[in-house]
Amino acid sequence: MSCSSNGSDDMMLSNDQTDSPLMDEGGGGTARGVILKKGPWTSAEDAILIDYVKKHGEGNWNAVQKNSGLFRCGKSCRLRWANHLRPNLKKGAFTQEEEQMIVELHAKMGNKWARMAAHLPGRTDNEIKNYWNTRIKRRQRAGLPLYPPEVSFQALQESQCQNINGINSGDKGHHDLLQANGYEIPDVVFDSLKANQGVLPYVPDIPDITASTMLMKGLGSQYCSFVPPVMHRPKRLRESVPLFSAYGGSVKNEFSFDQFHNDTSDKIARSFGLSFPLDPDTTPKAPESFGMLQGSHTLSNGNFSASKPNLGAVKLELPSLQYTETDLGSWGTSSPQPLLETVDAFIQSPPPTGTLDSGCPSPRNSGLLDALIHESNTLKNHSSDKSSNSSSVTPDVADSCTRNFCETEWEDYSDPLSPLGHSATSLFNECTPLSASGSSLDEQAPVETFGKHLHLILIITLKGHSGTFESSFL
DNA sequence: AATTCGTACAACCGCTCACGA
DNA sequence: CTCGTGAGCGGTTGTACGAAT
Incomplete structure (x- = not known):
């Protein structure tokens, strides 16, 4: 054959x-x-x-x-x-409209090149794939985010709407979306929804594994190539696949929450290094906390070299939380330890009580959102660390700290001298909205615009972690 | 001028799914 | 139900080419 x-x-x-x-x-x-x-x-x-x-x-x-x-x-x-x-093939460089389309589609679909190609007449999946991979490298090199903030925010909104509406979006594309940056963090956002299933009319149960995944990634285990063992790839829909089926189609969801439900705490705990199978040492892993193993090219060059040993299968795509190699040092100075505290709080939050719908997939988000969440975790941890040295942070406290941080301490983290300063500022700088003129997707834009979005996302995310949720934020 | 590096593109490879026998 | 085959998809690799050193 x-x-x-x-x-x-x-x-x-x-x-x-x-x-x-x-x-x-x-x-x-x-x-x-x-x-x-x-x-x-x-x-x-x-x-x-x-x-x-x-x-x-x-x-x-x-x-x-x-x-x-x-x-x-x-x-x-x-x-x-x-x-x-084949006829009607469009040759030549992508137009600006096409580029923007690709970005938006990727934010929604992930690495579903063929599906993306269906939205771009005359373009092939291979073309789009090559373009995207090149774009990743280029933007990563330039320290730019993969997605403009509008795109990420829109993706967030759409995803949340889908979940609230109970729309099944178990298509793998959604999953890929979440993986788009090598992290699977976006589920965390929906962990927040999960934690509030009793609040929202319909919030599907989401496997805790996703949080675990995120945390593993966040603790430098992105090299573990964590793939939910039962997150089967849905059968490919060849014909009559509705466009954007990930949002409205009757796509099968093949994982069962029950398969994740057990050992949730254990997974989370292990994910946070409390009993990390790949690294029993629970000492702070500062440089790795953001997926930056020393000596690794993972985030430094926007690609994963097959020659790099023992890193396992990793996603080609990068987190949009892009830091240049020079950033490693500053990251390395920050302690990830507070993350454990936050996780403790998260773990202690009451389990979801809503009706389990194993047929509902894990919602996904854009890769940029990965970065936002990642960033928010960092910031939250830092905030918690500053506000209290105690290792036992209750959700409320954490939430309070988060809020305080979001509202009053942001500027502190914009300090380029701060270990997190670049993190925060880079996030702002990287997450730039499309310019009004549309001249370039890469153009920078005022911070304030995205700041509002980020603030919202941070709140949503962090509140979710702390086990509380106010739908009014949505 | 030679070498190195980055980029863009084309093609290959492995895997999975659909479908029919 | 199983198996074989065709087809499609996504990831990866190879190559050409231009710019930089």
Whole structure:
């Protein structure tokens, strides 16, 4: 079935290797005894494929090789056709509208390139994927967020609306959205909802695993490649997939809360290093607290090198909480210890009492929100640390501290000299709204605009952690 | 001029799902 | 129900090319 070939086939065939435009010697895999060519397509091959599709239509790609004399596997043919040969393909750079569309779609869908492509006529999933990956690197290098604040805030609102409305959004795309930055933090926001299921008309139960995940990530365990073991990928919907099905479609949710429900506290505790399986040492892990292992390139270059050992499978995409390598030092000076206190408070918060709906997926959010939450955790912890040295912080206290911090101490953290100063300021600086002129997604904008959004998000998030929630904030 | 680095793009690979026998 | 096959998706790698050193 596969057009994969043995190791010797890995070498790309150059176009001048062969006399025939269709067949190269010495390279390519085999299918039914036929040596299949790999590597760049020639114009002759393109012509054959185009001709074939004109005659037989798309599909049945494996028959191409049989019927057309093209020495390419069906997979390769399909890809070539889809990405380069099919009509109405838009070539050239993405327009500004397209770029903005991609950003918004990614904020909503995550790495659902094919679905995103469906929203961008003439664009291929591969194109979008490449664009996004490049964009990640570029923006990360520039210290910019992946998402403009409007996008993230909109994603938050939409996600919350979906949950309040009981809309099932178990599509993997949503999950990916949450993973979009390598963290799975956005669930934390919905942990807040979860903690208030009795308040809101409908707040689906959300596996505690998500909080655990976030916390693991937050404690530098993003390298653990934590994947909820029962968070199965929903079956792909090939046909008649409603656009934005993640928001309104009847997408199956395949994980059961019950599967998460047990050991919740244990997971959280372990996630916070209280009994961390991968790192029994519960001493502060300052540099790792934000996923920045010393010597790791994870956040420093916007990519994960396969050559990096023992980090496990990690997401390509980065947290939008982007810090340059020079930031590591400042982060390293901050103590993550208060995080445990906050978690204690969180763990102590009453468990959700609402009716469990295992058919409801974990809501997701944008990657930027990851950063916001991450940041809020940091800030909250810092706040708690400043307000009290006690390790036992009640939710109310934590909440109070949070509020105080949000309202009165923000400027303190804008201090670039503060260990968190850059964190806060960078967050503001990074989360820049789209300019009115729309000249560039990367343009900076006044802090105040986003500050309001951030404030709101912080409150929502932090209050959720403390086990209290006031829907009025929504 | 040679080398290094970053970027953009094309293609491959592994996995999963749908579907029919 | 199982198995084989086709197809699609997402992640990753390879390559070309231009800019910087």
